[in-house]
Amino acid sequence: MRYVAMIALALSLSLPLNGCAFFRGHWGEDFDPQDVEYIKKGTTTRAEVAARFGAPDEIVHAAERDIFHYRRYDSKLGYLVIFSRFNIMGDHLYVFFNREGVVDEVVFGKRTDRLKFQIWPFGD
Amino acid sequence: MAAGLCLVMVLLMLTACQWRRLKINDLITPDDVTFIERGKTSLADVVARLGAPDEITSRENIMVARYRFRDGKYFKIDAGRLLAFWSPVTPEMSMARGQVQTDVFQVVLDANGIVQEHAFAFRSPTGRFNPWPF
Numbered sequence: 001m002r003y004v005a006m007i008a009l010a011l012s013l014s015l016p017l018n019g020c021a022f023f024r025g026h027w028g029e030d031f032d033p034q035d036v037e038y039i040k041k042g043t044t045t046r047a048e049v050a051a052r053f054g055a056p057d058e059i060v061h062a063a064e065r066d067i068f069h070y071r072r073y074d075s076k077l078g079y080l081v082i083f084s085r086f087n088i089m090g091d092h093l094y095v096f097f098n099r100e101g102v103v104d105e106v107v108f109g110k111r112t113d114r115l116k117f118q119i120w121p122f123g124d
Numbered sequence: 125m126a127a128g129l130c131l132v133m134v135l136l137m138l139t140a141c142q143w144r145r146l147k148i149n150d151l152i153t154p155d156d157v158t159f160i161e162r163g164k165t166s167l168a169d170v171v172a173r174l175g176a177p178d179e180i181t182s183r184e185n186i187m188v189a190r191y192r193f194r195d196g197k198y199f200k201i202d203a204g205r206l207l208a209f210w211s212p213v214t215p216e217m218s219m220a221r222g223q224v225q226t227d228v229f230q231v232v233l234d235a236n237g238i239v240q241e242h243a244f245a246f247r248s249p250t251g252r253f254n255p256w257p258f
Contacts, residue, residue: 062187081139082141085147107167107176
């Protein structure tokens with residue numbers, strides 16, 4: 001009985017020691033909220049947006065308007081022996097310009113604030 | 125004695141298992157989009173509830189906003205790992221299966237940014253942790 005208990009204890013202790021890892025990956029630069037607030041509808045121009053944020057990752061021409069699309073991705077991987085979980089989320093900034101090249105609409109969403117290191121693969 | 129042996133067996137079996145999960149963005153369910161009304165809800169309203177879309181494309185006078193999300197589950201049992209405790213050779217004797225639930229929620233907007241249509245592009249079945257590959 002004692003041997004069985006010792007083996008069980010040794011195995012249970014060796015499980016977490018066998019390996020664990022945490023990885024992080026980024027693609028693109030993080031958005032500074034102050035930079036986003038700098039964009040004002042009806043006043044900020046295309047050139048000013050480009051000067052502040054750089055060239056967009058994508059330009060979409062939609063309904064006779066140009067849309068600058070900036071994006072950033074963040075990923076976190078937690079690994080513990082037999083469990084692992086890899087979470088990826090993206091932030092997106094869309095700046096809509098009217099025909100005169102002035103900002104018409106700003107759409108910004110930051111999901112990476114909610115990105116967590118997780119190991120447990122079950123549940124949400 | 126029997127309980128101890130069972131515990132050892134369970135721990136041995138656990139060392140042979142792997143549970144992996146991949147999640148890209150939060151899942152959007154049909155319940156999350158009930159607030160959208162055709163001809164009334166604007167892009168700003170949608171963004172306020174669901175966040176910024178992953179993609180906006182255009183065709184003629186309409187825009188399409190797409191939200192993409194994926195949830196993958198992978199489960200593997202490698203019986204060969206059990207040999208590692210008393211054998212110098214650990215051949216792989218695995219059964220594994222991965223399932224990815226993927227979906228795209230699409231919102232069609234007119235030139236003024238008002239929702240005209242919305243739908244899930246393809247709703248794949250919810251994935252489960254299941255090592256049986258056959």
